[in-house]
């Protein structure tokens with residue numbers, strides 16, 4: 001197992017601080033959305049119901065997205081504490097500081113991530129259009 005020796009202690013602290021701050025922000029924003037939803041539920045006006053439902057759906061998507069980001073941050077913090085942060089999941093090479101600074105939750109180096117995306121795109125292209133629509 002390789003260590004994250006290429007990340008010095010100061011950089012690790014910086015990243016850890018950034019991830020913790022980001023997590024606090026995301027959690028606060030999820031709490032705000034959830035408490036707004038509670039306020040809206042009091043309103044039982046039928047005319048408002050249709051737009052209310054759409055509003056609800058958007059909020060559900062936002063909460064879902066943010067919860068997923070919190071999970072990504074948790075995973076990154078865990079890798080940080082185990083000394084595996086910044087190591088590519090696929091090739092076990094150091095991801096590189098510029099990439100980590102731009103994408104603190106990156107789990108793969110640029111080359112492996114590109115591979116994954118190309119493979120994902122090919123898989124999608126192989127699915128006939130009709131099937132894709134039915135599945136969605």
Ligand SMILES: [Zn+2]
Nearest residue numbers: 088091109112
């Ligand atoms: Zn890689």
